[in-house]
Amino acid sequence: MTSESEPQKKAFQVIRVSAPGKVILHGEHSVVYGKRAIALSLDLRTRLTAAVGGDSVSLDLPDVDIKKTWPIETVMELWKNLGYTKDEKIKTLTEEQSHFIRSFLNFGEGITDPKDLAILSFFHLYISILHEPLPISITVGSQLPTGAGLGSSAAYAVCLSGALLHLCDHIDLSKLSLPNSHPDILKTVSEWAYASEKIVHGTPSGIDNSVCTYGGAVSFKAGNIEPIHVPPLKVLLVNTLVPRSTKALVAGVRERKERVRAVVEPILTSLDAIADKGLEILCSLKNANVYDEQVAVHEALDELIDINQALLCAIGVSHPSLDKLVGIAKSHGLHAKLTGAGGGGFGIVVVSPKITKSAIDACCDELRQSGYDVWCTSVGAPGISFHNDI
Amino acid sequence: MTSESEPQKKAFQVIRVSAPGKVILHGEHSVVYGKRAIALSLDLRTRLTAAVGGDSVSLDLPDVDIKKTWPIETVMELWKNLGYTKDEKIKTLTEEQSHFIRSFLNFGEGITDPKDLAILSFFHLYISILHEPLPISITVGSQLPTGAGLGSSAAYAVCLSGALLHLCDHIDLSKLSLPNSHPDILKTVSEWAYASEKIVHGTPSGIDNSVCTYGGAVSFKAGNIEPIHVPPLKVLLVNTLVPRSTKALVAGVRERKERVRAVVEPILTSLDAIADKGLEILCSLKNANVYDEQVAVHEALDELIDINQALLCAIGVSHPSLDKLVGIAKSHGLHAKLTGAGGGGFGIVVVSPKITKSAIDACCDELRQSGYDVWCTSVGAPGISFHNDI
Missing domain, CATH: 3.30.70.890 (GHMP kinase, C-terminal domain)
Structure with a gap:
């Protein structure tokens, strides 16, 4: 892939990713005391469509009544104000940068509204993952009820992380359909989703992002997470x-x-x-x-x-x-x-x-x-x- | 009390005793594995009336359709055949004597019918406890459902043991109404009731006869039985x-x-x-x-x-x-x-x-x-x- 062809490709690219929800099979409550928990992926899926192009960044979550658009110039301005040059590789936001994004979005420090948190975690992933301010239109729909402990925020974060990582060529999601679906791809997605979950949940256990990324089952005990293949x-x-x-x-x-x-x-x-x-x-x-x-x-x-x-x-x-x-x-x-x-x-x-x-x-x-x-x-x-x- | 006055007294004596049932509060099933059980007396009572006199021994349990009468001569004959003289103190039946009583009652060795067992345990207590074949009419009624694990057979055995022990002056039940109700009286009654329960249940735990005798609560663990005073x-x-x-x-x-x-x-x-x-x-x-x-x-x-x-x-x-x-x-x-x-x-x-x-x-x-x-x-x-x- 050459740098000449890439903007061309991106300009027309539309991708769709999905991720499952999660249920706890065993270990609710006892997990708090260091006992084992088993979570299973749940085939009520969150589906994300990302269309690159246009002159804005938009986030559309019709299920939860979020529809936001930011002109690409505004986003480029934010990018610059965060101290980034145009073509910056994957980066970890400093606390100061994180505060800056919050004030850009007019959010206070203690926001708890799930809608605000969904927008904030999108912006964190967008800025951290992408190399440059990309005009993009993202639409997310879900079969999962929200705020129900069924991993809706993790599924959202997994879809977002996967799509953004794919769009900047950090991973290639098309390889997931091959047998032995590339553990390194999944590990990367799960880690980014975890970073996003930290914004929403403070100190997530890591169960939700793991099971929504890997599917199947996930065993969790004393901080150790182990994905397990199970038939549906x-x-x-x-x-x-x-x-x-x-x-x-x-x-x-x-x-x-x-x-x-x-x-x-x-x-x-x-x-x-x-x-x-x-x-x-x-x-x-x-x-x-x-x-x-x-x-x-x-x-x-x-x-x-x-x-x-x-x-x-x-x-x-x-x-x-x-x-x-x-x-x-x-x-x-x-x-x-x-x-x-x-x-x-x-x-x-x-x-x-x-x-x-x-x-x-x-x-x-x-x-x-x-x-x-x-x-x-x-x-x-x-x-x-x-x-x-x- | 002189030996002259005694037959006179007995001839007119009518006594009434009662005993409670039992419920398990904690420990059902786990008691099988050596864990503690707590039983409580249940104020559905079994009431026994014993009237001394007449020319027969009769047992009347209207609740379970038992009404049996044995002429006193027949009972005296049994007494003699068991090898006892007329005025024999409390005695432990040998296996042979026990078999003899069964055949007197036309019961086989493996009887399981609760009615037969009620008659058999009555005869065991009657012969073991009394000093002489006493003409007596015993009537037992109960508020307890039978065969329900509510201690009905223990309550029956406690009433029978108490009444017979009282009638032969081995204990004095009238002292039970005094404060600090005589632990030796209760211990004696409970032990005789246990002996009777062994006939009905084979290897009873001792919980039922204890709680039906002592009332209140009984703690049982690994063979140790401890009566506890509790308010109703x-x-x-x-x-x-x-x-x-x-x-x-x-x-x-x-x-x-x-x-x-x-x-x-x-x-x-x-x-x-x-x-x-x-x-x-x-x-x-x-x-x-x-x-x-x-x-x-x-x-x-x-x-x-x-x-x-x-x-x-x-x-x-x-x-x-x-x-x-x-x-x-x-x-x-x-x-x-x-x-x-x-x-x-x-x-x-x-x-x-x-x-x-x-x-x-x-x-x-x-x-x-x-x-x-x-x-x-x-x-x-x-x-x-x-x-x-x-």
């Missing part, structure tokens, strides 16, 4: 529509632990063992080739899901809406647990291949009639994907 | 009316433990800690004299009940009927757990003094409308009692 598993994702405060739930567990330490500590130990066993089961899934083997593996997984839900109940983070969901699932031969912080929020049902379509449909119907939102989707979905079909 | 606590006892097999449930826990040992063992450790904490809380109840203190203690107890139920769920011994009961109780501000083996059977709700009568009534109504049987009763009730009001 059919799930029902269920929204109780009961709002909850993650912070209050985490504090509630801590208080219970302080009140009855000898009771709660072994429960955390058991939750750790559940995640260990869950990891083992997920790894065994790829070798379960015939129906009977798959059913047997799913039976082991169902048992863990039941125990996990009961232990989350024991540490006080379930909710009548979640207990009811578990009961409805059970009445259809399915096994459900809360996923994420609990206290309402979302539940997940992993569907064994032995469950008939009519049983799944009947369960979905009953859940919907009881006021839940239900998605029939899958976990273990591919991570960041490059869609060159346009 | 209001409870709802709830029958799911779902039949269950204790044996299958115990086996199910063992299988789960073998499958996922690292997951189940810490749960058993936590259940042990719950029983330890429960014991501490029960002991603190007698010092909670004012309303606020009582409410605080009950809050701690409610939290343990919630955690305990969740952990029983985690080891696989709950049931949709129990989960539903827990949910209904929770919706009225009450805390429920299964009691006993689980898988259906009974649940218990301990009622804090802060719960209004209307909330209790509403909960009972909803439970009954949902198909449960409900008793408003209390636990921590007095043990064996002597009723000289007739």
Whole structure:
């Protein structure tokens, strides 16, 4: 690729990338105490289209009512004011530069509005990754509900990082479709997404950006993140529509632990063992080739899901809406647990291949009639994907 | 008391005794693995009337359709055939004598019918305890459902042992109404009830006869039984009316433990800690004299009940009927757990003094409308009692 041809190429380039969401399978809450957590990619995807060209930088997120355009001259001015020359390689923003971007966007230091944070993290990635101020029109749509602990901000950051890194030729996303999809590409994307997540979440664990980048499953323990290949598993994702405060739930567990330490500590130990066993089961899934083997593996997984839900109940983070969901699932031969912080929020049902379509449909119907939102989707979905079909 | 006056006294004597049932508060299933269990006396009582006199020995248990009469001559013949002289002090039956009694009653060796076992254990106590064949008419009625794990056979054995020991002047039950109710009397009754329970249950733990004799609470760990004084606590006892097999449930826990040992063992450790904490809380109840203190203690107890139920769920011994009961109780501000083996059977709700009568009534109504049987009763009730009001 020559420097002569590049501006030409960029001027017409339209790329599309997507990234999955995430659900926690095991380890919610106990992860706070250094126990293992297992997250799975969720095939409700965030899709980003980036069209290079025109005379502005625009960010369009119709799902969350964001539509912003900055004339390219303004962005070039910002670029210059940050102290960059025109053709600067990938760079790490200083704290001062970061403050400068905030004031350019008219944001205070303590912004918490997800819309503002989405714009801010876009600008951070745009300036850090690109070599020069590129006129670009970015549109992001998502099947993921936001602020639900389903990794919507990580999926957004992964799409943005991947697209921008690809556009400046730092990585080549088209290589992801090849077998053994290039761990170095994924590592780079995940690291940039993590940098973006830090802007939104302060001190993210790194689980979300990893699972949204790599897809499949991610094991997390004591700071170590390990991506695991798993085949896609059919799930029902269920929204109780009961709002909850993650912070209050985490504090509630801590208080219970302080009140009855000898009771709660072994429960955390058991939750750790559940995640260990869950990891083992997920790894065994790829070798379960015939129906009977798959059913047997799913039976082991169902048992863990039941125990996990009961232990989350024991540490006080379930909710009548979640207990009811578990009961409805059970009445259809399915096994459900809360996923994420609990206290309402979302539940997940992993569907064994032995469950008939009519049983799944009947369960979905009953859940919907009881006021839940239900998605029939899958976990273990591919991570960041490059869609060159346009 | 002279030997001249005694036959005269006995000929007209009518006594009444009663004993409570029992519920497990903490430790069901984990007790199998050497963890602590806490049982509480249940104020659904078994009442026995013994009338000395007439020319026969009769046993009348209208609740379970037993009405048997043996002419006193036949009983005297049995007495002689067992090798006893007329005035024999308390005695331990040999295996041979025990077989002889079975054949006298036309029972085989492997009898399992509760009615047969009730008759057999009566005869064992009658012959072991009494000094001579006494014409007597015994009637037993009970508020306790039988075969429900609520200590009905122990309450029966405690009443029988107490009445027979009193009638032969081995103990004086009238002294039980005095303060500091004579531990030696209770110990004797409990030991005889245990001997009778061995006939019915093979290898009873000793929990049931202890709690039905002493009342209050009993802590049991690794063979050590410790009676604890507790004030009466209001409870709802709830029958799911779902039949269950204790044996299958115990086996199910063992299988789960073998499958996922690292997951189940810490749960058993936590259940042990719950029983330890429960014991501490029960002991603190007698010092909670004012309303606020009582409410605080009950809050701690409610939290343990919630955690305990969740952990029983985690080891696989709950049931949709129990989960539903827990949910209904929770919706009225009450805390429920299964009691006993689980898988259906009974649940218990301990009622804090802060719960209004209307909330209790509403909960009972909803439970009954949902198909449960409900008793408003209390636990921590007095043990064996002597009723000289007739």
